[in-house]
Amino acid sequence: MAAGCRFFAGYPITPASEISEILSSRLPRIGGTFLQMEDEIASLGAVIGASLAGTKSMTATSGPGFSLMQENLGFACIAEVPCVIVNVMRGGPSTGLPTNTAQGDVLQARWGTHGDHPIIVLAVSTTLDCFKITVEAFNLSEKFRTPVIILSDETVAHTREAITLPAVEDLAVTDRIAPNMPPEWYIPYQDSASGIPPMASIGDGYRHHVTGLVHDVRGFPTQLPHEIDSFIRRLHRKITQGFHEIQMTRPCCLEDAEVAVIAYGSVARSAHRAVKDARRQGVKAGLLELITLFPFPRQTVEELLGRCRAVLVPEMNMGQISREVKRVNQGRTRIEKYNRVDGNLITPDEICKCLVGM
């Protein structure tokens, strides 16, 4: 709401229902709309529709619902519709472990919808993150005209802690760029240096066509190879060019670190404590917390891999981000995985023990 979100559509699912419940009470008070749809497919459809009509919109779900959203997620990518999708991860696959924590949907968030598409995926680890990173997610979504996925997990979602929210007036809020030319000059998908075309809202007088088909600069379906090629490449380029703005990481005790942890989500919180414990035991440990998971913060990770003796990647999956870290590593240093897939959070002790042993 602080980011300007005025529309939410969702479907009940554990452990994400709290977001719906709170917004059903808060959004109408500020003139916004809360809508409970018949399923998650419909939820994301309504979110996209509302965003096309000019309202900042979001939805929240968990694994099974996130799977259902993948088709419309692709629509938001191809039609370049800003929206935010929160996936509070629980154990999977399928119905899995509805009330247990997990991080199994990381690569689904990146590659879940079909076709060659770029996307932004952010992870949250604390209650304050849930506020601040959501604002950031809306800003990136509006700026780059792309869906942004926020990966939370059951642990983060069900953590209660006292936090001080930043003053709303101190928050930087980005809005999509509206066309400034007269409607007859508006070319809805025209390329530019940034690769991000201005976005007209439905009903603002800029009548144009929005489609899930690959389209030309006017928005009309095309099958001409050169038009298809320049369109798909622009979709990727607009995100690639924005790397420096999109990539967010949080370093901790890395200045003199010999061994480092790369973690995200609730595991990063355990790692934070583990690094401090390891330092008390004389191990020069550090933590790189990833907030942006995709596009993968390659440069920051690369720099760290170049100067650490060993790097630990603890995850509540069988190794989804460690795969990315290894891809970047190219043999620079030793990468160790620590995986827990029993529905429980990785504890600081477990991470500390690994660090001491490295």
Added chain:
Amino acid sequence: MPEEITKLIHKYLRHDKKFPHVWCPGCGNGIVLGSMIRAIDRLGLNKDDVVLVSGIGCSGRMPVYVDFNTLHTTHGRALTFATGVKLAKPSLQVIVVMGDGDATAIGGNHLIHAARRNLNLTAIIINNQIYGMTGGQFSPTSPYGSFAATAPFGHVEHAFSIAELVQTAGAAFVARGTVYHALMLDTLIEKGIRKRGFSVVEVMSNCHVQFGRRNKMADPVTMMKWLKDSAVPVEKARKMTPDALEGKFTIGILADVTKPIYTQEYQKIRDGSQEK
């Protein structure tokens, strides 16, 4: 007269879009588009205020040709996108065009819930009893015993009756027309758009290429004759026996009820929650 109608239709077509359209010669979709344009013209709606939303299939291509705000969504999901647009800007006139497979198979859940929710939307469902674009597979409205690309030995499932389905689901306005009764269709669509609440106009249409060809009606004229002979006005049908109505369908206004619309109800929630 025909020249005037052509001129009127051209007023609403997109001239920067390369024609010809994707529809086969003789397709009913063009008649539905013509009816919709005439209805919109009669209502005097501003092009900027009209949103035409579609799903996937032959009917899904309709929006690209007309000069409104147009939105071509994913298969079966048109009503969900339309719901978002309408709630974000309730002053817009949102019209959703779908096919029978789009609306009642993959989008069946959204259809019944949209009818229940009662937003002020107009849904035009073109029912040609087949999946045309994908090559003539049977749809939820293909009649029992009919032939399709995926029913080479005759169809063993029973068909949905769309108008009756949405009526039961709670739609405020339900009508059925055909592409043969084009002037009547103009009026039904006009009334559908005028209606405050969720309105559905089912249009029985011809797909002689995919449905007709496999069911002894391989040309548009034969299919038009079939539409003419099978359609029974609702008033007349009330006096007929079920046996006499076998294999036929009713046309006209099937339901027109007044009920609170969602946007008004939700505004009450907004107004009421302010004080708290």
